[in-house]
Amino acid sequence: MNCLWCMEDRNNNLGWSDFFILNKQNGFCESCLSGLQQLSGKRCSLCSRMTEFEQCSDCEWWRNQFKSDPLEYNYSVFQYNSFIQEIIAKWKYRGDYVLGEVFRPYVYAAFIEKFTTQKKNLIAVPIPLSEERITERGFNQAEMLAGFLPIRQELLLQRVDGEKQSKKSRKDRITTKNPFSLEKMVKNPVLLVDDIYTTGTTLRHAARLLIESGCPEVYALTLIRG
Ligand SMILES: [Zn+2]
Numbered sequence: 001m002n003c004l005w006c007m008e009d010r011n012n013n014l015g016w017s018d019f020f021i022l023n024k025q026n027g028f029c030e031s032c033l034s035g036l037q038q039l040s041g042k043r044c045s046l047c048s049r050m051t052e053f054e055q056c057s058d059c060e061w062w063r064n065q066f067k068s069d070p071l072e073y074n075y076s077v078f079q080y081n082s083f084i085q086e087i088i089a090k091w092k093y094r095g096d097y098v099l100g101e102v103f104r105p106y107v108y109a110a111f112i113e114k115f116t117t118q119k120k121n122l123i124a125v126p127i128p129l130s131e132e133r134i135t136e137r138g139f140n141q142a143e144m145l146a147g148f149l150p151i152r153q154e155l156l157l158q159r160v161d162g163e164k165q166s167k168k169s170r171k172d173r174i175t176t177k178n179p180f181s182l183e184k185m186v187k188n189p190v191l192l193v194d195d196i197y198t199t200g201t202t203l204r205h206a207a208r209l210l211i212e213s214g215c216p217e218v219y220a221l222t223l224i225r226g
């Protein structure tokens with residue numbers, strides 16, 4: 001069996017017990033797995049950014065800018081680094097679907113750690129891609145991540161604006177009209193799922209729409225804190 005990333009044979013010099021351990025690791029060798037930097041230690045209770053404070057300066061900014069935050073909190077798994085950036089590029093932009101499997105146990109564990117108290121009626125809602133992006137890439141990475149969770153997934157949101165959000169400044173993005181529309185009302189608490197939390201704007205647009213439509217609480221689980 002070869003590592004999905006570096007293509008080295010993962011079974012070199014390994015005994016049977018190692019073989020079973022590796023089988024749980026979804027295709028990356030030890031050396032490649034060690035390049036993934038899991039968030040640990042003190043982090044912002046609202047957005048998962050590593051900080052000494054209870055809340056980071058980004059979240060302070062949100063709180064000062066708006067009276068209420070539609071997002072209860074975001075929880076992320078990995079710190080952004082150049083290695084995960086490379087994996088994401090290959091997985092997401094070059095359509096290497098199977099690479100995403102490496103994230104499965106981490107995403108599942110983060111869910112168990114942080115969201116089990118809400119687990120009973122929580123619904124996973126992936127952040128959608130535009131039709132155009134789906135056609136380009138073949139799959140939505142957020143749907144794949146949501147599929148790793150032990151809860152129901154519903155595709156409640158749709159993109160209404162194809163314009164690339166990343167080209168705009170943060171201020172522009174906040175004042176822009178909501179890029180999502182909602183398929184139907186939802187009475188359950190929602191866990192939004194996406195690959196990366198950068199400014200939190202996208203997730204908050206989605207959260208606001210859900211809350212305004214009667215959803216009681218919105219949380220977010222993201223793979224990476226950018
Ligand atoms: Zn490797």
Ligand SMILES: [Zn+2]
Pocket residue numbers: 044045046047048049055056057058059060
């Ligand atoms: Zn924060």
